[in-house]
Amino acid sequence: MADARKLQLTRRAFGSGAGALASSAALGIGRARAQPATCVVGTWGGDYQNLLDANIVKPLLEPKGVNVQWDVAAQGPRKNKLMAERRLPRGTLDIACLSDVDMYDISLSGALDTLDESKVPNLKNAVAALRHAYAVPHIYSGMVLVYNPAHAQPNAYADLWDEKYRGKVGLVDLLFTQILIVATVAAGGTPSDFEPGKKKLMELKKLGVRVLPSNEAMAQALQSGEVWITPMWRARCVQWQNAGIPVANVAPAEGAIPILFEFGVPKNAPDKEGAYAFLNASLEPAAQIGFAQKMGYAPTVANAQLPPEQAQKLTFSAAEQAKLVKTDYDYVAKEYQNLKQWWDREFLA
Amino acid sequence: MSIAAPGASAHSIIPAAGRTAQARSVLLAVPATLLVAAILGLPLVLLFRYSLNQYDRYDLMREALTLDNYVAIFRDAFFRNVLLRTILVAAISTAVALALALPVAYFIARAPARFKSALIILVVFPLLVGNLVRAAGWMAVMGNRGFVNQLLLGLGLIDEPLEILYTPTAVVIGIIAVVLPFMTLTLQSVLEQIDPSLEEAAGNLGARPFTAFRRVVLPLAMPGVIAGTVLVFILCMNAYATPVLLGGPRFHMMAPQVYEQITGQSNWPFGGALAFILMGTTLALTIASTQLMQKSYARRAL
Numbered sequence: 001m002a003d004a005r006k007l008q009l010t011r012r013a014f015g016s017g018a019g020a021l022a023s024s025a026a027l028g029i030g031r032a033r034a035q036p037a038t039c040v041v042g043t044w045g046g047d048y049q050n051l052l053d054a055n056i057v058k059p060l061l062e063p064k065g066v067n068v069q070w071d072v073a074a075q076g077p078r079k080n081k082l083m084a085e086r087r088l089p090r091g092t093l094d095i096a097c098l099s100d101v102d103m104y105d106i107s108l109s110g111a112l113d114t115l116d117e118s119k120v121p122n123l124k125n126a127v128a129a130l131r132h133a134y135a136v137p138h139i140y141s142g143m144v145l146v147y148n149p150a151h152a153q154p155n156a157y158a159d160l161w162d163e164k165y166r167g168k169v170g171l172v173d174l175l176f177t178q179i180l181i182v183a184t185v186a187a188g189g190t191p192s193d194f195e196p197g198k199k200k201l202m203e204l205k206k207l208g209v210r211v212l213p214s215n216e217a218m219a220q221a222l223q224s225g226e227v228w229i230t231p232m233w234r235a236r237c238v239q240w241q242n243a244g245i246p247v248a249n250v251a252p253a254e255g256a257i258p259i260l261f262e263f264g265v266p267k268n269a270p271d272k273e274g275a276y277a278f279l280n281a282s283l284e285p286a287a288q289i290g291f292a293q294k295m296g297y298a299p300t301v302a303n304a305q306l307p308p309e310q311a312q313k314l315t316f317s318a319a320e321q322a323k324l325v326k327t328d329y330d331y332v333a334k335e336y337q338n339l340k341q342w343w344d345r346e347f348l349a
Numbered sequence: 350m351s352i353a354a355p356g357a358s359a360h361s362i363i364p365a366a367g368r369t370a371q372a373r374s375v376l377l378a379v380p381a382t383l384l385v386a387a388i389l390g391l392p393l394v395l396l397f398r399y400s401l402n403q404y405d406r407y408d409l410m411r412e413a414l415t416l417d418n419y420v421a422i423f424r425d426a427f428f429r430n431v432l433l434r435t436i437l438v439a440a441i442s443t444a445v446a447l448a449l450a451l452p453v454a455y456f457i458a459r460a461p462a463r464f465k466s467a468l469i470i471l472v473v474f475p476l477l478v479g480n481l482v483r484a485a486g487w488m489a490v491m492g493n494r495g496f497v498n499q500l501l502l503g504l505g506l507i508d509e510p511l512e513i514l515y516t517p518t519a520v521v522i523g524i525i526a527v528v529l530p531f532m533t534l535t536l537q538s539v540l541e542q543i544d545p546s547l548e549e550a551a552g553n554l555g556a557r558p559f560t561a562f563r564r565v566v567l568p569l570a571m572p573g574v575i576a577g578t579v580l581v582f583i584l585c586m587n588a589y590a591t592p593v594l595l596g597g598p599r600f601h602m603m604a605p606q607v608y609e610q611i612t613g614q615s616n617w618p619f620g621g622a623l624a625f626i627l628m629g630t631t632l633a634l635t636i637a638s639t640q641l642m643q644k645s646y647a648r649r650a651l
Contacts, residue, residue, distance in 0.1 A: 076612035083409055083615060109407035173598035213515070213598050224494045337614055345427050348599045 038067045039274030042081070043097040045072040047295065052097075055290035060281035066274050075102055082266060086111035091268035094275040097138070100260035101177060104329035105336070107134040112264040119276040122283035125301040129321075135262035136279045139288070139297035141235035142256030142316055142324060143178050144249040151228040156253035157186040160204060160229065167208035170227030172218050176343045177332055178257050182231045185254040185325055192328040194339065201347055211348060222247055233259055238296035238314055251316065255323035261297070400621030410618050418622035428606070428623070432630060435603040438517065438592075439585035442524040446532045446581050447574065449525070454536035455566070459545065472533050480527055484594040487523050488514060491595070515597025523591040528581040535580060539573025540566070571646045578642070579635050586631040603627045 039061075043049050049070055057068045071078070075098055085091040086109060098106065106112060112134045117123050120136060130137035145154045152165060160169050160182075171179050183204070184190070184197030210227055212218050215236055221227040223245050234256075237249040263282060265275045281287060288299035292306055298315040299306070306314065316324070332339070400418055402410040422428045457468045475483065490496045491513040498510040513519055543566055551561035567574070589604040596602070607627065610620035 074612070080409070080612055080615055083407055086407075211598050213593075220492065220494070226493050337616075340614070344601070 037271040037274055038069050039094045039271050039278055040069050040071050040092060041095040041097065041278065042071040042073070042078045042093040043095075044074070045070075048097075051291055051294055055287040055294075056278065056281045056284075060284055060287060061277060064277065066277045068274070068278070075099065079106060082106050082111045083109050085268065086266070088268055090270050091266045092270075093266050094269040094271045095278050096264045096266060098135075098262060098264065100132075100258075100262055101327060101329060101332055103132070103135045103262045103264055105333045106264065107132075108333055111266055113267050113269070113272075115265065115279070116276070120280045120283070122280050122301065125303045126283060127300055127302060129324075130260055130300050132262065135264040136282060137300040138261045138263055138282055139235075139291050139295065140258055140260045140300055141233040141297050141314075142251065142258045142320075143175075143182065143231050144234045144237065144251050144256050145229060146222070146232040146237045146240070146247050146249045147229040148222060148225065148227075148246055149248045150246065151225070154229055154252075155250060157182045157231065158254070160186065160209075160231070161200070161207065163207070165207075165229055167210070168226075168228040169204065169207070170210045170212055170218055170221055170230040172215055172230070172232070173211055173213050173348075174215075175231075177336075177339065178259070178327075179231060180339060180343075181257050181325065181327060185257075190328075191257075191325055192331050194331075194335070198342060198346070205347060219243070219245055234314065234316075235296035235298075242296075251320045251323070255325040256316065256320060257327065258324050260300075396621045396624060399617050400619075400625055402618040402621075404616045404618050406615070409615055418619050419626065421619070422622055422626055431601045431603055431606055432626065434517075434601065435586060435627070436630065436634065438521060438524065438588075438602065439582055442521055442528065442585045443578055443582045445521070446525050446528050447578060450529055450532035450536055450577070451574075454533050454540055455562070457533070457537045458540035458543075469534070469537070472530050472537075475526070476530050480590040481594070483526060484523055484591050487519070487526065487595055491519050491522075514595065515600070517596070517600060519595040520588075520592050520600060520602075523595040524585050524588050527588070527591060528584050531584065532577045532581050535577035536570065536573045539570050539576075543569045568646055571642065575639055575642050579639060582635060582638070583631055586627065586634075 041052065043052060049072060053068075057066075061068060071093060073081075078093075078096065079098070079102055082091075082093065082096055083106070085093075096103070096106065096112070103112075114133050115123075115136065123131070123136065126137055130140060145157070145159070147154055151168070154160070154162075154165075159165070180194045180197045180201070181191050182197070183200040184194050187196035187200040189196035210221065212221055212227075215232070218227065218230055218232070219240055222230070222240065231252075232249075234249055234251075237247055240247050263279055265272065265279070269275050283301050285299075285301060285304040288301055288304035289306060291297055292299055292304070292314055293310065296314055305311075399410060401414050401416070403413045403415060403417070405411045453472070457465060457472070460468055488495070492498070493510040493512075493514070495514070497513060498507075501507045502510065547565050547569070548558075548561045551565045552558070556564065587604050588602060589608065592600060592602040593605050603623065604627070607620050607624045610616045610623055614620075
């Protein structure tokens with residue numbers, strides 16, 4: 001009997017506890033009342049998240065009482081989340097980390113705030129060419145030619161089509177948008193129409209180009225000598241050099257294609273104060289230098305001074321910057337599905 | 350539990366009590382059944398509803414009741430090929446897994462009791478490691494500088510590394526490795542129930558061991574063969590991590606395409622329709638093959 005009573009009591013307690021939990025979850029109590037606001041940052045995991053934590057959150061935000069939580073996923077699911085939540089009065093993200101092409105696409109959906117620059121004083125130091133009204137530029141690099149100096153000495157994107165590199169040119173599947181720009185400018189076209197690039201890529205296919213699924217697979221192929229030359233971010237080349245892979249890089253004669261990683265604030269972000277504190281902290285010179293030294297991406301603010309040797313290795317000279325081939329975000333956003341379809345069905349077929 | 354009162358007929362009392370107890374047990378099962386049905390069914394209902402919507406670039410979808418997405422998939426040669434390739438890979442992987450698992454399962458079922466647990470643990474062991482990690486392991490084995498190529502190069506059997514990784518062969522090998530424990534355990538549990546004396550009787554009547562296995566053990570093990578085949582075929586049809594990691598960018602199967610449509614293209618209605626075509630095809634093929642196997646063995650039994 002005693003056991004039965006005990007069991008009944010436990011069941012009741014469980015029932016009432018579960019009921020209370022369910023109703024508090026339904027009412028949204030908990031996060032709003034019990035604790036100070038938490039800035040939720042939607043980001044890639046791994047090194048990028050660790051460096052955000054080590055260079056921005058721990059040294060710059062925690063002392064100010066800004067609490068940060070991570071929402072880690074690949075950029076596809078996070079883009080979908082931003083779009084799915086954009087009509088809700090209250091979203092779940094305060095900061096969205098995306099590449100420039102994706103951030104522009106999301107900005108077209110109307111999910112992002114137009115930034116209040118008065119709340120990001122460090123924005124005045126950001127390189128003007130990297131600034132957008134809907135996002136803060138965090139780090140950048142450019143697509144250069146990464147090659148094994150024992151086998152190749154390329155100078156231009158057009159060298160990828162050189163017969164002497166037949167079967168030794170590699171491309172990373174995930175970078176197909178930028179590779180289409182590479183082919184387009186190599187064919188003498190502009191980044192606003194990829195048709196010349198498509199024809200040029202079909203020629204490269206006949207030359208036995210190798211398409212690998214990821215940057216990691218490309219690193220292995222460069223290490224093994226399976227690939228001699230590939231268009232890749234300069235930052236990634238620096239990481240590979242640091243890992244002992246025998247590669248060098250050169251900015252192509254046609255001009256490098258820049259890649260920018262940005263932070264945006266959703267219109268329905270629950271903690272905008274925290275979000276703006278995060279944006280401003282991300283542009284602090286110390287945080288920018290930390291990222292450059294660990295990840296190889298160039299700072300986006302003029303007042304972050306790297307040691308000369310590092311600056312030469314990671315950044316782009318004035319002459320190289322002047323030649324950067326800017327992505328036509330609007331063209332890519334509108335054509336994305338067609339481009340992906342062409343890549344999968346024609347080029348990779 | 351129920352004892353008939355003196356004078357009352359068992360016919361009139363026991364069934365009434367039985368009915369009450371039965372009704373009570375049914376009622377008790379209702380909440381759990383509803384919960385399970387909701388967990389299993391609601392996402393499917395939701396996804397099916399999405400699949401009837403129209404795509405919208407930034408709203409993800411517009412409400413509609415149209416079969417356009419299904420029609421578009423069947424009209425598109427690319428997706429027809431992806432579906433056929435998925436069926437082919439699943440069928441080959443299931444057949445090879447069955448052929449490999451059958452002797453192993455038989456060996457475990459007939460192993461002395463003191464070794465049996467250890468053998469079963471060995472079979473279960475790969476399941477303790479996720480699919481993704483196992484696929485990464487295969488990448489190290491199959492790569493150009495992987496174990497297989499290094500071995501063959503070292504033995505002087507080849508001059509250039511073989512292309513194994515990022516080929517359909519790599520995917521089939523990877524999938525078989527994933528499903529083999531499921532097939533082995535299913536078969537082993539059924540073979541375990543078959544009395545060894547039946548094989549001894551067949552032997553006494555002059556049957557060789559292989560004939561006894563084929564004519565006596567295998568027909569009795571058919572429920573296990575069917576269950577294992579169905580389970581493994583479903584797993585193969587829905588393989589995701591293995592084709593993505595070992596197939597490379599040129600090799601397409603259905604589950605990665607569903608993911609690509611939903612997260613890469615943000616086309617939820619199309620992704621939903623693809624998912625239902627995958628599910629429908631798997632279900633239809635599973636039912637058809639099960640009936641075929643049952644009929645085939647029923648005929649032989651006669």
